[in-house]
Amino acid sequence: xxxxxxxxxxxxxxxxxxxxxxxxxxxxxxxxxxxxxxxxxxxxxxxxxxxxxxxxxxxxxxxxxxxxxxxxxxxxxxxxxxxxxxxxxxxxxxxxxxxxxxxxxxxxxxxxxxxxxxxxxxxxxxxxxxxxxxxxxxxxxxxxxxxxxxxxxxxxxxxxxxxxxxxxxxxxxxxxxxxxxxxxxxxxxxxxxxxxxxxxxxxxxxxxxxxxxxxxxxxxxxxxxxxxxxxxxxxxxxxxxxxxxxxxxxxxxxxxxxxxxxxxxxxxxxxxxxxxxxxxxxxxxxxxxxxxxxxxxxxxxxxxxxxxxxxxxxxxxxxxxxxxxxxxxxxxxxxxxxxxxxxxxxxxxxxxxxxxx
Amino acid sequence: xxxxxxxxxxxxxxxxxxxxxxxxxxxxxxxxxxxxxxxxxxxxxxxxxxxxxxxxxxxxxxxxxxxxxxxxxxxxxxxxxxxxxxxxxxxxxxxxxxxxxxxxxxxxxxxxxxxxxxxxxxxxxxxxxxxxxxxxxxxxxxxxxxxxxxxxxxxxxxxxxxxxxxxxxxxxxxxxxxxxxxxxxxxxxxxxxxxxxxxxxxxxxxxxxxxxxxxxxxxxxxxxxxxxxxxxxxxxxxxxxxxxxxxxxxxxxxxxxxxxxxxxxxxxxxxxxxxxxxxxxxxxxxxxxxxxxxxxxxxxxxxxxxxxxxxxxxxxxxxxxxxxxxxxxxxxxxxxxxxxxxxxxxxxxxxxxxxxx
Numbered sequence: 001x002x003x004x005x006x007x008x009x010x011x012x013x014x015x016x017x018x019x020x021x022x023x024x025x026x027x028x029x030x031x032x033x034x035x036x037x038x039x040x041x042x043x044x045x046x047x048x049x050x051x052x053x054x055x056x057x058x059x060x061x062x063x064x065x066x067x068x069x070x071x072x073x074x075x076x077x078x079x080x081x082x083x084x085x086x087x088x089x090x091x092x093x094x095x096x097x098x099x100x101x102x103x104x105x106x107x108x109x110x111x112x113x114x115x116x117x118x119x120x121x122x123x124x125x126x127x128x129x130x131x132x133x134x135x136x137x138x139x140x141x142x143x144x145x146x147x148x149x150x151x152x153x154x155x156x157x158x159x160x161x162x163x164x165x166x167x168x169x170x171x172x173x174x175x176x177x178x179x180x181x182x183x184x185x186x187x188x189x190x191x192x193x194x195x196x197x198x199x200x201x202x203x204x205x206x207x208x209x210x211x212x213x214x215x216x217x218x219x220x221x222x223x224x225x226x227x228x229x230x231x232x233x234x235x236x237x238x239x240x241x242x243x244x245x246x247x248x249x250x251x252x253x254x255x256x257x258x259x260x261x262x263x264x265x266x267x268x269x270x271x272x273x274x275x276x277x278x279x280x281x282x283x284x285x286x287x288x289x290x291x292x293x294x295x296x297x298x299x300x301x302x303x304x305x306x307x308x309x310x311x312x313x314x315x316x317x318x319x320x321x322x323x324x325x326x327x328x329x330x331x332x333x334x335x336x337x338x339x340x341x342x343x344x345x346x347x348x349x350x351x352x353x354x355x356x357x
Numbered sequence: 358x359x360x361x362x363x364x365x366x367x368x369x370x371x372x373x374x375x376x377x378x379x380x381x382x383x384x385x386x387x388x389x390x391x392x393x394x395x396x397x398x399x400x401x402x403x404x405x406x407x408x409x410x411x412x413x414x415x416x417x418x419x420x421x422x423x424x425x426x427x428x429x430x431x432x433x434x435x436x437x438x439x440x441x442x443x444x445x446x447x448x449x450x451x452x453x454x455x456x457x458x459x460x461x462x463x464x465x466x467x468x469x470x471x472x473x474x475x476x477x478x479x480x481x482x483x484x485x486x487x488x489x490x491x492x493x494x495x496x497x498x499x500x501x502x503x504x505x506x507x508x509x510x511x512x513x514x515x516x517x518x519x520x521x522x523x524x525x526x527x528x529x530x531x532x533x534x535x536x537x538x539x540x541x542x543x544x545x546x547x548x549x550x551x552x553x554x555x556x557x558x559x560x561x562x563x564x565x566x567x568x569x570x571x572x573x574x575x576x577x578x579x580x581x582x583x584x585x586x587x588x589x590x591x592x593x594x595x596x597x598x599x600x601x602x603x604x605x606x607x608x609x610x611x612x613x614x615x616x617x618x619x620x621x622x623x624x625x626x627x628x629x630x631x632x633x634x635x636x637x638x639x640x641x642x643x644x645x646x647x648x649x650x651x652x653x654x655x656x657x658x659x660x661x662x663x664x665x666x667x668x669x670x671x672x673x674x675x676x677x678x679x680x681x682x683x684x685x686x687x688x689x690x691x692x693x694x695x696x697x698x699x700x701x702x703x704x705x706x707x708x709x710x711x712x713x714x
Contacts (some may be wrong), residue, residue, distance in 0.1 A: 102592055103618050111618040111643055113593070165643070235459055236470070243636075252636065261460050261468040267639045274633035279600075279609065282624045282648030286468055286522070289646045291639030 002350065003128035004327050005063040009047045012066060012328045020124055020132040027084055027135050028076035029092060033151035033321075033347040034126030035069035036331045038180065040119075042270060044332050049121060056114040057096050060122030066327075067126025067348070068094040068119030071150030074138065081135040089145075090138040091153035092131070093300045094118040110161070110294040126151075127327055129350045139300050142308045148321075149307060151347055152314050157299040159185030160306075162268045162292035163193060164299070166240035170194035173238040175230055175258045176216070178245030179207040181345050182268055184317055186242050187216045189303075192311035197234065201226050201254065204341040210316060221254070230258040241265045249275050261285035266292050317345045323352035359707065360485035361684050362420040366404045369423060369685045377481055377489040384441055384492050385433035386449060390508035390678075390704040391483030392426035393688045395537065397476075399627060401689050406478060413471040414453050417479030423684075424483025424705070425451040425476030428507030431495065438492040446502075447495040448510035449488065450657045451475040467518070467651040483508075484684055486707045496657050499665045505678075506664060508704055509671050514656040516542030517663075519625045519649035520550060521656070523597035527551035530595040532587055532615045533573070535602030536564040538702050539625055541674055543599050544573045546660075549668035554591065558583050558611065561698040567673060578611070587615040598622045606632050618642035623649050674702045680709035 003017045022028050043049075043066065054061050074088045084090070097104050097112030104112050118133065119125035141150045159182055168174060172195045176186045179202035190198045191214065200216035202208050211218045217233070219226055230238055237260030245251045246269030255265045256277060262285065281287055306312045320343060322330050327348040335343060360374045379385050400406075400423065411418050431445045441447070454461050454469030461469050475490065476482035498507045516539055525531060529552045533543045536559035547555045548571065557573035559565050568575045576586055587595055594617030602608045603626030612622045613634060619642065638644055663669045677700055679687045684705040692700060 106619065108619050108643070113618070246636070261470070262463065262465050267636050269636075270640060271636035274635050276631035276633045278631050279603070279624050279626075279628035279648075282646060283627060284648065284650055286465070286648045286650050288648070289639060291636075291641070291643045291645070293641055293643050 001129035002324060003065040003124065004067070004324065005065050006043060006047060007063045010044060012044055012332065014325050017128070019130055022076050022078050022132055024078055024080055025134055026078050026132045027074050027081060027138050028130055028132050029072040029090060029138065030075045030130055031070055031072040031126055031128060031350055032147035033071050033349055034067040035151050035155060036327065036335060036346045036348065037069055037155060040066055041332055041336055043120065045336070055116040055121040057098055057116040058122030064120060064122055065125030065128050066119055067128070068117050069151055069154035070126025070131070071141070071147045078135070084135055084138060084140060089141040089147055089150060091141060091150040091300070091304065092118065092133050093137045093139060093297060094154065095294050110296050127324060127348055136297070139304055141304065145304065145307055148318055148347060149315055152317055152345065153300060153303050155181050155345070156185045156189065156303045156312070156314060157295035158182055158268065159189045160303050161295040161299045162186060162242060162266050163189045165290055165292040166242070166264050166266045168193060168195055168240045171196045172240060173197045173234045175199045175201065175238045175241040175255060177201045177241070177243050177251045177255050178269070179211045180244060180340070181317060183242070183244035184210060184214060184344060186244055186268070187211060187214050188312045188314055191215050192306045199230055199233070199238065206342050207344065210344060213316060226254050227257045234260070236260050237263055239263050242268055244268045246271045248273070252277070256281055256287065256289065259285070259287045261287065264288040264290060266290055268292050318347055319343045320346045321352065322346060322348055323354045324348050324350040325354040358486035359681060360422040360481065361424065361681065362422050363400060363404060364420045367401060369401055369689065371682050374485070376487055379433050379435050379489055381435055381437055382491055383435050383489045384431050384438060384495050385487055385489050386429040386447060386495065387432045387487055388427055388429040388483055388485060388707055389504035390428050390706055391424040392508050392512060393684065393692060393703045393705065394426055394512060397423055398689060398693055400477065402693070412473040412478040414455055414473040415479035421477060421479055422482030422485050423476055424485070425474050426508055426511035427483025427488070428498070428504045428510070435492070441492055441495060441497060446498040446504055446507060448498060448507040448657070448661065449475065449490050450494045450496060450654060451511065452651050467653050484681060484705055493654070496661055498661065502661065502664055505675055505704060506672055509674055509702065510657060510660050512538050512702070513542045513546065513660045513669070513671060514652035515539055515625065516546045517660050518652040518656045519543060519599060519623050520546045522647055522649040523599070523621050523623045525550060525552055525597045528553045529597060530591045531555045532558065532595045532598040532612060534558045534598070534600050534608045534612050535626065536568045536573070537601060537697070538674060540599070540601035541567060541571060541701060543601055543625070544568060544571050545669045545671055548572050549663045556587055556590070556595065563699050564701065567701060570673060583611050584614045591617070593617050594620060596620050599625055601625045603628045605630070609634070613638055613644065613646065616642070616644045618644065621645040621647060623647055625649050675704055676700045677703045678709065679703060679705055680711045681705050681707040682711040
């Protein structure tokens with residue numbers, strides 16, 4: 001079968017690989033769709049996982065298959081697995097924990113010190129024809145959720161987890177800085193839990209348009225004084241804010257300065273380098289800054305339930321569908337060049353034929 | 358009567374003032390002891406409250422009496438007040454809220470947008486002979502708590518509130534950066550709630566000694582690599598940390614870098630200027646930075662209960678006792694010069710005679 005594997009910095013190849021075999025406790029998934037994530041771009045640019053590094057959970061060395069946001073159809077089920085059947089449509093939770101480290105023991109498996117991801121550390125990835133995954137990481141999609149939308153569950157779980165970390169609840173006011181895939185996901189999740197008002201700060205016109213479609217109160221910070229606007233419409237500041245852009249000082253400070261006393265700001269984006277903050281903003285108003293990393297099985301279940309019962313309708317996040325063979329040039333490299341301002345989520349399919357171009 | 362009133366920058370005077378009169382709902386307190394706080398030093402140096410500013414709760418203009426950490430004996434009780442009697446020994450909670458702002462409605466009166474302090478914004482202050490205070494802000498000291506220790510309740514409530522904000526609990530590990538009055542208070546409060554290990558970083562030898570007396574695991578960061586030490590003794594990082602020094606980048610980063618994944622750092626000190634942080638420390642480990650400001654009535658009650666039942670024995674915090682008339686030169690100015698490294702808490706008494714010097 002084929003797989004997009006990362007061999008080094010800016011070296012991802014459309015390789016011929018051996019089809020994975022069923023093991024105890026696993027199911028085999030024929031990949032339908034796999035989303036390209038901001039962290040795939042970062043992996044491509046920096047190749048942070050050395051080829052000779054074996055993650056303690058996955059134990060693999062060598063080039064790894066990319067793709068950690070994916071859905072598919074179950075084609076084989078190990079004899080010891082119950083509750084999942086051939087033909088089921090599933091979304092795969094790609095992160096794993098060792099279950100024994102202090103974070104795991106505290107009940108925070110997403111912070112496991114040996115955390116491992118399908119699509120980063122081993123056990124294949126969504127940018128391939130087949131993946132064999134532990135059965136408890138394959139979430140059956142209920143009737144009415146398509147495989148395309150199933151491929152969005154992973155990135156929505158990132159946003160869902162962050163919204164829970166923020167403490168937002170019914171009636172909350174929120175600011176989301178940056179309307180990329182995660183920022184728009186935050187908007188959807190905030191609306192799904194009953195947030196009253198979600199202000200979204202974004203520059204790209206297509207992303208602004210999508211944020212409006214999702215019910216966001218959209219502000220272009222080049223045209224409007226964002227912090228003044230937030231204070232004017234939210235009685236002195238929002239309950240929660242999110243930096244989903246990772247730009248740096250202007251975005252993180254906008255997120256912090258827009259909080260009411262006692263409010264919480266969540267970092268959901270990767271940053272490059274240090275950012276200055278004003279500690280007195282924390283001291284005098286008991287504001288909080290917290291990080292949110294990945295998700296747990298609970299987040300996956302809750303996102304699927306919210307889509308199933310209509311609280312979230314995320315399908316418009318999908319802006320392009322491309323063939324697996326094209327996923328580097330027309331996917332990753334396109335997003336690194338000009339695509340970030342026009343695309344939101346690009347889905348890759350092994351079933352699509354390569355486009356001649 | 359006499360009072361130390363702030364007339365402007367570095368202009369605090371030993372003034373003759375009119376003795377305050379009992380009003381409905383108040384008690385009159387003959388001040389026994391009043392502590393000098395780091396914020397008194399800041400008020401003295403910067404005089405941030407303009408003489409013509411009338412706080413919405415207190416409504417006073419003109420020079421204000423200093424002193425917000427004080428105890429005394431009740432000498433008069435308004436006819437409409439129950440539950441407190443002439444002769445009762447009390448500690449006074451000096452902060453007030455308007456009860457109607459969004460923070461008050463949320464149940465966070467310490468974050469009231471119109472917050473007011475006796476000793477800063479009006480209604481007299483502890484650096485005087487008498488103060489008339491609303492009866493619900495006078496906390497009767499149980500048998501066995503002296504008036505000297507009663508004057509420590511306010512600063513211990515700052516620490517108590519911060520420990521609650523941190524989420525520390527029985528068995529927690531902690532780092533406290535800076536063993537001044539608040540840092541040592543944090544150590545006492547952490548031990549009182551059952552923290553397993555409290556590492557204290559401090560330079561001054563007398564403060565280090567006191568921290569050891571209180572059961573702290575004391576480190577001098579000039580002699581030991583603090584972050585490496587913390588990681589080595591706490592399985593990869595402490596549960597909670599506190600910057601009680603406000604020095605800036607080295608102390609705040611030490612507090613953040615010493616946290617385990619999922620840990621919380623609390624800012625309890627005033628800082629001067631911005632401090633750079635690494636957002637990825639938050640993102641990847643879901644670490645949190647929160648501020649803690651002042652206290653509520655609940656904190657006051659809990660601190661008094663913890664002293665009364667022996668969980669805290671804070672008397673050694675008191676390093677000097679001086680006369681009210683000496684409180685500027687031998688108190689505030691002494692602390693601003695050389696006193697910070699040798700003193701912890703200086704108490705002022707209107708009953709002490711002025712020392713000739």
